[in-house]
Amino acid sequence: MTGTILLPVVAAALIDPAGRVLMQQRPVEKAHGGLWEFPGGKIEPDESPEAALVRELREELGISVDVAAPTPVTFASVPADGGRHLLLLLYAVSGWTGEPRAIEASAxxxxxxxxxxxxxxxxxxxxxxAALSLSRALPVQNGQ
Known part of the structure; x- marks a missing residue:
């Protein structure tokens, strides 16, 4: 046993009818500041991944998503600081209420x-x- 602490995180690929995906820019004062990422965040101990994603999208973008709406797409597994290991679960979301706003992001x-x-x-x-580009989560473009 290596003593690695697993850090489960959820992220959303918000997909509009044209197949465009929303990315948010991290504030410069935070870790990975200025970089672009999918909206999302940490799963709390009492939450399912889907409930955590719904909460994070409300907090970060001010939108409402039904807990049954997110569709699993892929995941990433990468080492993180402090003996932690990040497990990032990506969900596709094509339906929400409200207009996404940069509440916690720079842009x-x-x-x-x-x-x-x-x-x-x-x-x-x-x-x-890269996985999202190959996924069936995106609408078919140009009759392909």
Whole structure:
């Protein structure tokens, strides 16, 4: 046993009808400041991953999501500071109420996954975006 502490985190790929995905920019004063990431956060001990995602989207973006709406897409597993290991669960969300606002982020940006790949991101978000590009979670584009 290595003494690694597992840190489960949820993230949402908010997907609009055009297949664009929402990314948020971390405030510069936080860890990974200035980098772009999927909205989300830590799972509290008494929460399911889906309930945590609904809570985080309300807190970070001011939107409401039904707890049954998130669809699992993929996950990333990366070492983190302090003997922790980050397990980041990505869910696709294509239905919500309200207009996303940058409540806890410096900025928001919508884009197709291929366009968003040029953004600077934390290590855990990079493989999630790549997997999302290959996922059936996105609507079919141009009759493909």
């Amino acid at each position: 928001l940006r919508w884009g197709l996954p291929a366009d968003l790949a040029s953004l600077s991101m934390p290590p855990a978000d990079i493989p999630l975006l």
